[in-house]
Amino acid sequence: MPLPLYLLALAVFAMGTSEFMLAGLVPDIAADLRVSAGSAGLLTSAFAIGMVVGAPLMAGLARNRPGRASLLGFVLVFAAAHVVGAVTASFPVLLATRAVAALANAGFLAVALTTAAALVSPDRKGRALAVLLSGTTIATVAGVPGGAVLGALLGWRAVFWAVALLCLPAALGVLKGLPARPAQADTTGGPALRAELAQLRSPRLLLVMLLGALVNAATFASFTFLALVVTGAAGLGERWIPVVLVLFGAGSFAGVTLAGRLSDRRPGLVVAAGGPLLLAGWPALALLAGEPPALLALVFAQGALSFALGGTLITRVLYEAAGAPTMAGSYATAALNAGAAAGPPIAAAALGTATGPLWVSGLLVLAALLVALPFRGVLARQGVASSMGE
Template identity: 80%
Template sequence: MPLPLYLLAMAVFAMGTSEFMLAGLLPDIASDLDVTVGTAGVLTSAFAIGMIIGAPLMAVLARNWPGRSSLLGFVLVFLAAHTAGAATSSFPVLFATRVVAALANAGFLAVALTTAATLVPADKKGRALAVLLSGTTVATIAGVPGGSVLGALLGWRATFWAVAAICLPAAIGILTGIPARPVKAEEADGPSLRAELAQLKKPRLILVMVLGALVNAATFASFTFLAPVVTDTAGLGELWISVALVLFGVGSFAGVTVAGRLSDRRPGLVLAVGGPLLLIGWPALAVLADQPIALFALVFVQGTLSFALGSTLITRVLYEAAGAPTMAGSYATAALNIGAAAGPLIAATTLSTAVGNLGPLWTSGLLVAVALLIAFPLRTVVAAGRSTEVLQ
């Protein structure tokens, strides 16, 4: 894989740390800003909503900008948003900074996904996506748990300052490692914006976007509220939250790595094996959450399965949107974050019910079940390799 791809992954690491870090900081933020944990959880949805709106909007605005300038600009705006977030004592202001950061993240990821696809041969999109998403999975392994420990020791604001600091080397890497181009090459002779937007009328593209959104909704529904499960249901100390996040991150890295090898040619295998296992895993985690060993083992397994399925479905989005070379990345980003926005919002409504902290885990199981019910009768379509081949 080319070096610029790894430089993009470094920036994704900084942004992934920010996107996921609230899972370990929600109780601290809620206490400091005098809101409930459920209300604080809306910050995750705010980020995701910003990503949904920002992905196509920023992709359109940056469509004719120089690629390196677009990526660098988005990283710098992301840095500024975290600086403001770290300094505020107002929940509405913090909410606003999350939306701005999400817009920058969405623009960056949309351009980066498109850029990554152009850096490799046409049949290696899955592997390129795996490298890019490795920035997110490394964030869950190192960045997010590290942020959780930092937050536990120095307060949640220290984590925001740390993310802002990480953006600096990411920006330098983009400036020095990504080639400067007057106009992105694919835009010079490529389809018009109208033609690219028309790709959204394709039923196959809509199908894989919906499935990707559902799987990601299940992932974020539980991941966002994992901290109370560790401390309240399992009865462990706050520092054990970091252990759970590390295990989830290691699992996600394993899932993306495996999917990167299979999603180009054997997506059906990933979906047929991983889907039912993921469906079983969320209820199992809800039932066994009060047993620390089982809790940590299942967190690892669910991280693996969630990211294996999610990254495979997003790779399918890039293949199905091949006729939209500058907008395909925004479609993939929007699908991911529709799920990331909806999952925590749905899960938050269960926290005040009889199931309490386990509500998000049951919600995740339900969302995966819906995805499988949709996918099963259309499984040959979902599993089609490179958009046209049907894998046996």
Template identity: 75%
Template sequence: MPFPLYMLALAVFAMGTSEFMLAGLLPDIASDLDVTVGTAGLLTSAFALGMIVGAPLMAALARNWPTRSSLFGFVLVFLSAHAAGAATSDFRLLCATRVVAALANAGFLAVALTTAATLVPAGKQGRALALLLSGTTMATIAGVPGGSVLGTVLGWRATFWALAALCLPAAAGILTGLPAHRGQHKEAADGHCLRADGRSLRAELAQLKSRRLLWVMLLGALVNAATFAGFTFLAPVVTGTAGLGDLWVSVALMLFGAGSFAGVTVAGRLSDRRPDLVIAVTGPLLLIGWPSLAVLAHQPAALFPLVFVQGALSFALGSTLITRVLYEAAAAPTMAGSYATAALNAGAAGGPLVAATTLGTAAGTLGPLWVSGLLIAVTLPATLPLRAAPTSNRTGA
């Protein structure tokens, strides 16, 4: 794989760590800024909202910019937002920096998803996306636990400063590794800016009229919703249902992250040419796995292996569906990545919200796991048309 892909993955690692790290930092932030933990939780909602809105918005703004400049700029904005957040003592300003960081994250990921597909030969798009998304999975393995430890020892601000510092090598790698090509543009008769390939923004947005594209985006969002419904509430399952100490929460999260890394790595080699195989294998296993995890969660010997397996299956299926989004949106080369990013984050935001409603019911801490299973049960029959998905088309530059 080309060196620039690894730099893009490093930036995704920093951004993924930022997205997930707040779960372990909220009490410290709430105490330091004199707000309740519930109010501090708005930081997570602000980031999710910024990601969903920011993906298409930032991609549309950056479509006429040189790819290297836009990616470099998004990383610098992300870095600056974390530096400002680390320095502030005003909760409202901190919340604003989270929105700005999310917008930069969304813009970066939308452009990076499309860029990754152009850095590799035809037929290796899935592997390129798997490498890019491995930055997110590595964030759950190392970034989030590491940030939690750093925050515990040196305070939450140290974690924000560390993420800002981590952006520096990623920015340098993007600046030196990616070619400085500037897209050529021309003016259409109706006044709309065209890329050199003749596609206007209006034409690219018109791809959203495709029922097949919208269907794949919906499936990707549902699978991601199932993934984050269970992942977000693993901590109370470990400490409550399984009766283990707080230290074991980090173990469970790391196992889920390790499984997700394995899942995207294996699926990346198959998602281009055999997406039907990935869907046919992982879908039914996920449908069995989430309820099994709910039933066996009180037994640590079963809990931890199942957490690893669910992470692997969830990210294998999710990354395959996101690859299909890029294929289906091949006629929207500058916006395809934003469609995939929006689908990913709609699920990441919606799944935990639905799962949280079950915590006060008779299902208790196991409710989110049942929600994950239900979401997969709804999604699985709808994936059948994808068995005939074409694999020869490829996202353009």
């Protein structure tokens, strides 16, 4: 894989850390800024909504600009939002910085997905996407637990400063690692925006976007509340929370890496094998959460299966949106974050028991598989064939 892909993944790591870090910082932010925990939770909602809205909006605004200039601009805006967030004493200002950071994150990821696909041959989009998304999975392994430790030692503002500093080498990598105007469809010679938006009328594209959103909703429905499973159903101490989060993140890294080698040529295999296993895993985790060895093993397995299946479906979005070369990444980003925004509030309704979100995740995966079943032929298509309209 080309070196610029790994430089893009570094920026995705910084942004992924920011997206997930608030799970452990909300109580401190609420106390410091004198707002309720529920109000502080709006910071997460603002980020998720900004990602969904920002992906197509930012990609549309950046579509006629060189990829490097757009990516660099998004990274710098993202860093600046965290600097302002780190120094403000106003909750409304902090809320606004989360929305701005989400718009920059969405724009970066949308352009980065398109750029990553253009850096490799047409039949290697899945592997390129796996490298890019490894930044997100590593954020769950190292960035989020590291942020929790830093926040406990130095306060939540230090975590915001750390994310801003992480953006500097990422910005340098984008500036030095990417050509000013790569040979991709981010120039005015590509399809008109109207033609690219018209791709959203494709039933196959809408199908894989829906499936990707459902699987990601299932993932974040449980990931958001894993701490409650650890301290509640499992009866373990709080020191086990980062251990479980790291295991989930390690599994997600393994899953997205493995799926990256299969999603181009054998997407149907990933869905057919991984889907039922993922479906069985969530209720199994709910039933066995009280057994720590089973809990640890299943958390790793569910992380791997969730990101293997989710990563494959998002790769399918890029293939099915091949006729929208500058907007395809935004469609993939919107699908991912629609799921991330919907999953936690749906799961919150099941918090009568600590394992309620795990059952919700199982139902969401079941819904995805039931939707996919009549259209399994679409998912079985090889990437190159699909992108050619077969």
